[in-house]
Amino acid sequence: MSLFKISRLLFAATAAACFAAGCSQKPAEPATPPDTRAADETAIRASDDEFAKAALAKDLDKCASYYADDAVAFAPGMPAVIGKDNIRKFLSGLVSSPGLQMNIHIESIDVARSGDIAIDRGTVDATTTDKKGKASTQSIEYVIVRKKQTDGSWKIVADTSANLK
Amino acid sequence: MARGFSHSFVISTCIAATLAAGCSHTQPLAPELVDMRKVAEDAINATSEEFAKAVDAKDVDKIVSYYTDDAVLFAPSGPAAVGKDALRKAWQGFLAGPASKIDVSGTVIDVAASADLAFERGSFTNTITDAKGKTTAVTGKLVDIWKKQADGSWKIAADTNASDK
Numbered sequence: 096m097s098l099f100k101i102s103r104l105l106f107a108a109t110a111a112a113c114f115a116a117g118c119s120q121k122p123a124e125p126a127t128p129p130d131t132r133a134a135d136e137t138a139i140r141a142s143d144d145e146f147a148k149a150a151l152a153k154d155l156d157k158c159a160s161y162y163a164d165d166a167v168a169f170a171p172g173m174p175a176v177i178g179k180d181n182i183r184k185f186l187s188g189l190v191s192s193p194g195l196q197m198n199i200h201i202e203s204i205d206v207a208r209s210g211d212i213a214i215d216r217g218t219v220d221a222t223t224t225d226k227k228g229k230a231s232t233q234s235i236e237y238v239i240v241r242k243k244q245t246d247g248s249w250k251i252v253a254d255t256s257a258n259l260k
Numbered sequence: 261m262a263r264g265f266s267h268s269f270v271i272s273t274c275i276a277a278t279l280a281a282g283c284s285h286t287q288p289l290a291p292e293l294v295d296m297r298k299v300a301e302d303a304i305n306a307t308s309e310e311f312a313k314a315v316d317a318k319d320v321d322k323i324v325s326y327y328t329d330d331a332v333l334f335a336p337s338g339p340a341a342v343g344k345d346a347l348r349k350a351w352q353g354f355l356a357g358p359a360s361k362i363d364v365s366g367t368v369i370d371v372a373a374s375a376d377l378a379f380e381r382g383s384f385t386n387t388i389t390d391a392k393g394k395t396t397a398v399t400g401k402l403v404d405i406w407k408k409q410a411d412g413s414w415k416i417a418a419d420t421n422a423s424d425k
Contacts, residue, residue: 169420258339
């Protein structure tokens with residue numbers, strides 16, 4: 096085989112490889128990513144519901160599993176809680192509250208068009224009972240920031256709340 | 261030597277030609293997304309600076325203009341302020357109190373890939389000077405949620421804070 100032929104062959108092979116690797120998708124308008132917002136909202140609503148159930152079941156591991164490792168939590172009358180380990184301690188106080196009842200009212204869920212960040216806003220009525228069995232209800236306004244993880248699940252990165260009154 | 265040269269020349273010419281002709285449409289997508297986030301981050305930082313100036317100037321109208329109509333404010337203590345009227349009252353109360361200087365540091369802004377929603381984390385120091393000139397510093401953490409408006413500006417949808425102690 097002459098050098099010329101080898102070069103032509105090589106050119107053809109390399110050109111084919113270049114096109115296969117670089118241009119497997121037809122050059123076109125920049126692709127608009129799929130709009131996942133409706134499904135994201137459904138997933139987040141389900142997540143709030145599951146969290147409340149896990150809290151009532153005193154399932155601390157499950158409650159903590161909804162938070163990202165570097166999450167922060169701001170709760171009424173408490174210093175900022177930073178990181179999952181500290182949030183877990185904070186949650187252990189919540190789930191061990193005697194006679195805990197939680198009613199979550201979601202006011203809005205706002206998902207970025209790109210489906211990677213979501214804001215969940217609403218109120219929670221948390222009822223607990225004291226030693227004498229007397230119930231008291233605390234109403235809070237909350238804002239929760241979630242980020243979509245690489246596996247498609249949503250985790251809480253910031254869980255903030257304040258008393259309504 | 262000659263063969264090696266001719267091969268590498270063929271390959272590099274091919275790659276250059278392929279990139280220039282075939283792949284110019286698909287390659288810029290990722291850098292575009294990165295740029296959108298960077299532009300958003302810069303815009304948010306610039307808005308934060310203006311906001312801080314309005315706070316220093318005790319300009320309540322200007323301060324509340326940086327919030328969305330349905331924004332929430334969670335101060336380190338006290339009840340939630342929900343909506344612009346409540347926010348205005350909360351800021352008026354704060355500005356009428358002892359002289360204070362808020363410094364924000366260590367902020368990290370996370371912008372959605374679609375650059376329509378972002379959240380910011382950071383620390384704050386509030387240096388309060390009482391009537392006798394004695395200063396006290398209160399430190400804490402903040403989480404702010406920013407939403408891009410129809411006119412391209414960024415507004416605060418949630419301004420949440422908690423003290424460190």
